[in-house]
């Protein structure tokens with residue numbers, strides 16, 4: 674059965690998710706955003722509890738903000754998967770996550786709640802991705818990588834196989850991660866170093 678979907682967050686990321694919802698033959702009812710002047714906004718975020726029989730997805734790129742909103746409201750969350758994403762049969766993807774165009778998720782990977790697997794990202798076999806993670810466009814996570822809650826992998830970054838990255842870590846665009854990282858912080862470069 675087709676679903677009615679309300680998107681929380683009406684900026685560019687929200688528009689991309691709206692496109693995925695429509696391509697999945699579901700219906701976008703509108704956007705909720707505290708800035709009512711944005712295009713397509715039908716109410717403030719707090720209004721979500723007034724809507725019955727609809728699904729919601731939090732379209733906010735910042736991992737902490739997305740978590741704060743997702744945990745505040747007891748509502749049904751939608752999982753958005755672009756029809757061009759290639760996802761192996763046994764992959765588990767939890768509620769509220771978006772998988773964008775041309776992303777690839779290979780066998781035995783597990784993706785948590787409210788994650789963003791962005792355009793063209795590659796999540797290889799056996800990856801364990803916790804909740805509220807963002808894997809940016811064209812980032813590559815090689816086989817059996819683990820990524821902790823709230824971590825952001827920047828655009829085009831590469832994470833070598835078997836690497837463990839902890840929670841609340843930012844990996845800069847274009848970085849290459851060759852050693853485990855557990856201390857929260859920002860890491861850039863090839864190979865990565867902590868940005869002080």
Ligand SMILES: CC(C)(COP(=O)(O)OP(=O)(O)OC[C@H]1O[C@@H](n2cnc3c(N)ncnc32)[C@H](O)[C@@H]1OP(=O)(O)O)[C@@H](O)C(=O)NCCC(=O)NCCS
Nearest residue numbers: 791809810826827828843844845846847848859861862868
């Ligand atoms: C790593 C990052 C978070 C740092 O942001 P920031 O804290 O605002 O850092 P600044 O831009 O002030 O830069 C600080 C220093 O780090 C360097 N730097 C910043 N990002 C870098 C990167 N990705 N790789 C290498 N060096 C980087 C800057 O050149 C600067 O160096 P300097 O002090 O010698 O001049 C950010 O640059 C980044 O890469 N974000 C990921 C963006 C992304 O992938 N978005 C996807 C959205 S879909």
